Amino acid sequence: MMGNRSFPTRYVIVILTFLCTSVCYIERVGFSIAYTAAADAAGVNQTSKGVILSTFYYGYACSQVPGGWAAQKIGGRRVLLLSFMLWSLTCALVPLDPNRPFLLVIARLLVGVSQGFIFPSIHTVLAQWVPPHERSRSVSLTTSGMYFGAALGMLVLPTIVKLKGPQSVFICEAALGAIWCVLWFKYANDPPRSEHPKASAAGFGESLLPVKRGKKSKEENGPKIPWKKIILNLPVWAIVVNNFTFHYALYVLMNWLPTYFELGLKLSLQEMGSSKMIPYLNMFLFSNIGGVIADHLITRRILSVTNTRKLLNTVGFVVSSFALIALPLFRTADGVVACSSVALGLLALGRAGFAVNHMDIAPRYAGIVMGVSNTAGTLAGIVGVDLTGRLLEAATAAELDLTNPESWRAVFLIPGLLCIFSSFVFLLFSTGERIFD
Secondary structure (H helix, E strand, O other), X not given: OOOOOOOOHHHHHHHHHHHHHHHHHHHXXXXXXXXXXXXXXXXXXXXXXXXXXXXXXXXXXXXXXXXXXXXXXXXXXXXXXXXXXXXXXXXHHOOOOOOOHHHHHHHHHHHHHHHXXXXXXXXXXXXXXXXXXXXXXXXXXXXXXXHHHHHHHHHHHHHHHHHHOOHHXXXXXXXXXXXXXXXXXXXXXXXXXXXXXXXXXXXXXXXXXXXXXOOOOOHXXXXXXXXXXXXHOHHHHHHHHHHHHHHHHHHHHHHHHHHHHHHHXXXXXXXXXXXXXXXXXXXXXXXXXXXXXXXXXXXXOOOOHHHHHHHHXXXXXXXXXXXXXXXXXXXXXXXXXXXXXXXXXXXXXXXXXXXXHHHHHOHHHHHXXXXXXXXXXXXXXXXXXXXXXHHHHHHHHOOOOOOOOHHXXXXXXXXXXXXXXXXXXXXXXXXXXXXXX
């Protein structure tokens, strides 16, 4: 039985949050694949494609901090369920028609807003349930669901588009969202007030847990959120800068690799078979490897929390930078898959540095700090996805064919240089010590 003594409830929560991030990224990859197919068939230009693909991130950026606040005040479990239901319904009801861009913009904004509540809520839930010695691998497993979902989406969805058409992807995503909502509603719960050692160990006090009956004191409504201290804190900014870079590289590759394969290398995604999922599968593997390594180094006292975070973040981002810069030099499917696999896999390893650091420095406000940091990551999606479309359109205007590596050089050079810069920022300013009581 789920949640009994032999299988603790916190494990159930981590597994469900893993499934949550998996389904969310199936949706994101699915829209990119389905819309690209529909837009190319309709003759939509690269700039217009970039605008539609980046619209999601405008809504996503707007709801990150409100998502952290709502999770803190209402409860991450409830906010997670409501946001999941909203984006699933949107996918079920909106037609995928590239000739109706206004409707697509509204739909993508709504999906972005609703999914923007998800990751701050997840961090709030995990901070309540997961003790510090399990923190790295629990967060790494949860976030690795993003890459598992992306890999699964890249493997299965192009075939669904080919057999059933682009709209069928939306129906599949809505069905997955509905199934997850049922599982979360049935099995997820808040830590009981009388039995919450895991919540206390993670930095949460009893006053922060939901009170189901009786009056609440001012203390029980939760402590005042130290917004000024959060915004002006250099370790927070170290996380923010790295979150921006991570998502810039991830979203550019996630949204534009299908175009790179189709137009840059003249390869059909359907004909590539399972190889197109390898970069995201590599992220799934390295994310969990990073979490296990981090917890091992910390619990065995081989390195301090601070040095562990800095080591994994630096190795991940620096190696990834070289792979990104080298990517347009490869002109075969195997070469591009291998290079993008190294880039994304090592970025995922770096998440055991900056991404878990939210809970190190501010376990009590993990959702809030995650909201601030993920806002930056979402802005990276807006900037990177849209800028890539404009760079490719400019290359076309300069009479460079998209099969020419020069057309793509700047696309991958920008995230490569950002990786080097952000790794230095994290080395200089990050800490693994708790700085928010």
